[in-house]
Amino acid sequence: MLTVPLCSSLCSRLFFCSCPSSRSLPKVVKRRVNALKNLQVKCAHIEAKFYEEVHELERKYAALYQPLFDKRSDIVKAAYEPTDEECEWKADEEEELTVSKQDEMKEKAKLEEEKKDEEKEDPKGIPEFWLTVFKNVDLLSDMLQEHDEPILKHLQDIKVKFSDPGQPMSFTLEFHFEPNDFFTNTVLTKTYKMRSEPDESDPFSFDGPEIMSCTGCTIDWTKGKNVTLKTIKKKQKHKGRGTVRTVTKTVPNDSFFNFFTPPEVPENGELDEDSEAVLAADFEIGHFIRERIVPRAVLYFTGEAIEDDDDDYDEEGEEADDEEGEEEADEENDADYDPKV
Amino acid sequence: MLTVPLCSSLCSRLFFCSCPSSRSLPKVVKRRVNALKNLQVKCAHIEAKFYEEVHELERKYAALYQPLFDKRSDIVKAAYEPTDEECEWKADEEEELTVSKQDEMKEKAKLEEEKKDEEKEDPKGIPEFWLTVFKNVDLLSDMLQEHDEPILKHLQDIKVKFSDPGQPMSFTLEFHFEPNDFFTNTVLTKTYKMRSEPDESDPFSFDGPEIMSCTGCTIDWTKGKNVTLKTIKKKQKHKGRGTVRTVTKTVPNDSFFNFFTPPEVPENGELDEDSEAVLAADFEIGHFIRERIVPRAVLYFTGEAIEDDDDDYDEEGEEADDEEGEEEADEENDADYDPKV
Numbered sequence: 034m035l036t037v038p039l040c041s042s043l044c045s046r047l048f049f050c051s052c053p054s055s056r057s058l059p060k061v062v063k064r065r066v067n068a069l070k071n072l073q074v075k076c077a078h079i080e081a082k083f084y085e086e087v088h089e090l091e092r093k094y095a096a097l098y099q100p101l102f103d104k105r106s107d108i109v110k111a112a113y114e115p116t117d118e119e120c121e122w123k124a125d126e127e128e129e130l131t132v133s134k135q136d137e138m139k140e141k142a143k144l145e146e147e148k149k150d151e152e153k154e155d156p157k158g159i160p161e162f163w164l165t166v167f168k169n170v171d172l173l174s175d176m177l178q179e180h181d182e183p184i185l186k187h188l189q190d191i192k193v194k195f196s197d198p199g200q201p202m203s204f205t206l207e208f209h210f211e212p213n214d215f216f217t218n219t220v221l222t223k224t225y226k227m228r229s230e231p232d233e234s235d236p237f238s239f240d241g242p243e244i245m246s247c248t249g250c251t252i253d254w255t256k257g258k259n260v261t262l263k264t265i266k267k268k269q270k271h272k273g274r275g276t277v278r279t280v281t282k283t284v285p286n287d288s289f290f291n292f293f294t295p296p297e298v299p300e301n302g303e304l305d306e307d308s309e310a311v312l313a314a315d316f317e318i319g320h321f322i323r324e325r326i327v328p329r330a331v332l333y334f335t336g337e338a339i340e341d342d343d344d345d346y347d348e349e350g351e352e353a354d355d356e357e358g359e360e361e362a363d364e365e366n367d368a369d370y371d372p373k374v
Numbered sequence: 375m376l377t378v379p380l381c382s383s384l385c386s387r388l389f390f391c392s393c394p395s396s397r398s399l400p401k402v403v404k405r406r407v408n409a410l411k412n413l414q415v416k417c418a419h420i421e422a423k424f425y426e427e428v429h430e431l432e433r434k435y436a437a438l439y440q441p442l443f444d445k446r447s448d449i450v451k452a453a454y455e456p457t458d459e460e461c462e463w464k465a466d467e468e469e470e471l472t473v474s475k476q477d478e479m480k481e482k483a484k485l486e487e488e489k490k491d492e493e494k495e496d497p498k499g500i501p502e503f504w505l506t507v508f509k510n511v512d513l514l515s516d517m518l519q520e521h522d523e524p525i526l527k528h529l530q531d532i533k534v535k536f537s538d539p540g541q542p543m544s545f546t547l548e549f550h551f552e553p554n555d556f557f558t559n560t561v562l563t564k565t566y567k568m569r570s571e572p573d574e575s576d577p578f579s580f581d582g583p584e585i586m587s588c589t590g591c592t593i594d595w596t597k598g599k600n601v602t603l604k605t606i607k608k609k610q611k612h613k614g615r616g617t618v619r620t621v622t623k624t625v626p627n628d629s630f631f632n633f634f635t636p637p638e639v640p641e642n643g644e645l646d647e648d649s650e651a652v653l654a655a656d657f658e659i660g661h662f663i664r665e666r667i668v669p670r671a672v673l674y675f676t677g678e679a680i681e682d683d684d685d686d687y688d689e690e691g692e693e694a695d696d697e698e699g700e701e702e703a704d705e706e707n708d709a710d711y712d713p714k715v
Contacts, residue, residue: 068456115409
């Protein structure tokens with residue numbers, strides 16, 4: 034798919050180079066260099082139009098892919114059973130040819146065992162298709178907590194929707210869920226807004242459409258099922274009396290579903306460091322889901338696409354794992370109570 | 375500009391994953407996964423058409439940029455003197471505002487000095503524009519030898535030409551030179567051929583058009599000016615007689631101009647390791663000149679674009695320089711002569 038470059042920091046500013054080569058230029062030459070810069074600004078504006086037309090093309094092709102993605106969804110959720118012809122896949126035959134005789138006999142015994150098991154089960158569609166995709170991809174599995182998995186088993190499809198022509202450029206990821214015990218929404222959405230024009234004060238930093246901000250949606254959690262919150266209990270001892278009380282507090286909980294409540298970018302555009310990091314990671318994820326996951330989901334399910342992505346990276350050496358402790362929110366201080374027991 | 379992914383190795387093959395998750399799938403589910411793979415092959419074919427249309431768009435926009443690039447060329451080679459209005463550039467005023475009083479006086483004295491020097495010279499256009507671009511960009515300066523510089527001073531423009539509709543997808547870099555003492559060609563060309571369809575035997579490795587091969591051109595060197603060759607003299611002692619003779623041999627010389635004689639990819643597609651490395655680097659350079667250098671040349675001249683590119687990379691730590699010795703071709707062995715004196 035078309036690679037849309039991401040801004041490398043949320044506040045990318047191009048500083049003008051006081052590069053000796055240009056400062057030491059004769060004035061008559063510097064003047065002509067400035068003329069070239071003005072031409073370059075015009076190029077940047079033409080480039081913006083180019084990207085608008087590419088976006089039009091993407092919208093057009095999204096409509097051409099959609100029937101294939103809809104069929105994928107129908108197969109995954111068991112709304113459609115593919116025919117034998119639709120299931121013929123040459124590589125299985127190739128894989129069989131490379132297996133040794135001994136392995137062949139082991140494989141045969143194993144298949145007969147599996148066949149007996151299968152005759153008891155009758156799996157519909159492709160169970161846990163999208164959950165498996167998430168678990169196979171580091172960028173996504175890093176967001177997953179154990180308590181998210183039972184919920185993501187109900188994820189049936191992820192669709193990408195583009196902004197309409199004439200609207201500011203954006204795309205929306207729609208996460209379609211089958212009915213479940215966790216929330217009543219059938220679709221959770223995440224919208225990414227993009228900058229598709231050069232910034233007048235900084236025309237040369239434009240390098241194609243960039244994600245600038247995102248908004249999530251409200252999840253209508255069933256009571257007691259909200260995995261983005263947890264309650265913690267703290268015992269406190271009254272400083273004077275010595276009696277102990279238990280304080281229950283609701284605090285944020287790590288969860289994939291925080292993806293739908295991203296930090297907001299304030300009017301003045303300045304965020305704290307943590308939120309900036311969260312948003313930068315969020316933009317990367319949104320981009321990756323749109324560009325790679327949705328278009329090639331089956332290859333992430335089987336693992337084939339992950340090896341492709343691995344080929345793009347070279348080994349850099351090993352690093353010790355960072356140990357992350359759990360962070361708990363600060364306790365409310367009640368002056369009468371000693372916060373530590 | 376549109377980023378066209380490069381193949382990470384000249385012979386990229388996707389191997390099928392014997393990933394436990396897919397081999398241990400129940401047969402009925404595996405069958406449906408195969409149906410999804412067949413849908414994915416259809417997606418790959420639609421994607422190929424998408425990229426053809428993107429290429430059409432690029433061709434259309436190349437025609438829209440061309441007048442701006444032609445004007446750039448006219449200014450660089452002094453065929454056109456831009457008006458005062460065309461040379462107004464706001465940042466110069468901004469730079470002046472941040473200078474301290476002391477610096478201002480130093481700057482003034484320096485400018486008066488320069489003005490006196492300038493009144494003696496009268497530089498036309500933007501001298502050594504493209505040579506400066508090459509020297510400012512590591513990927514290109516790595517190719518430059520000292521003996522190439524006097525020749526590249528005559529480089530007046532680099533144009534990108536696209537293949538015609540209906541032709542196999544390719545692009546050509548045209549290096550336009552003013553008349554010079556080194557060769558009689560006015561244009562040196564390098565053509566990159568691309569693969570724009572999925573490989574039937576490996577449909578999932580398709581990730582957009584990729585450079586697959588390239589061809590250069592013949593340079594009509596003036597006698598004695600061919601910097602891609604050097605002569606070396608070797609003294610040899612006759613084994614029997616003891617007399618010494620001097621043998622003159624012509625061997626390849628490192629030069630940017632070897633860019634126009636890339637290794638050929640043989641019919642069977644197999645290259646030795648060195649040639650493979652040379653070609654991989656060559657494809658990267660061709661791609662970079664097309665996507666970044668030609669569209670934004672002035673920003674590489676001033677150095678502004680280099681900082682942008684730097685922002686895309688994080689510090690990885692330092693490495694000792696590789697020391698590269700000079701390689702000389704093997705001497706012809708004359709059995710009568712001892713090759714070493």
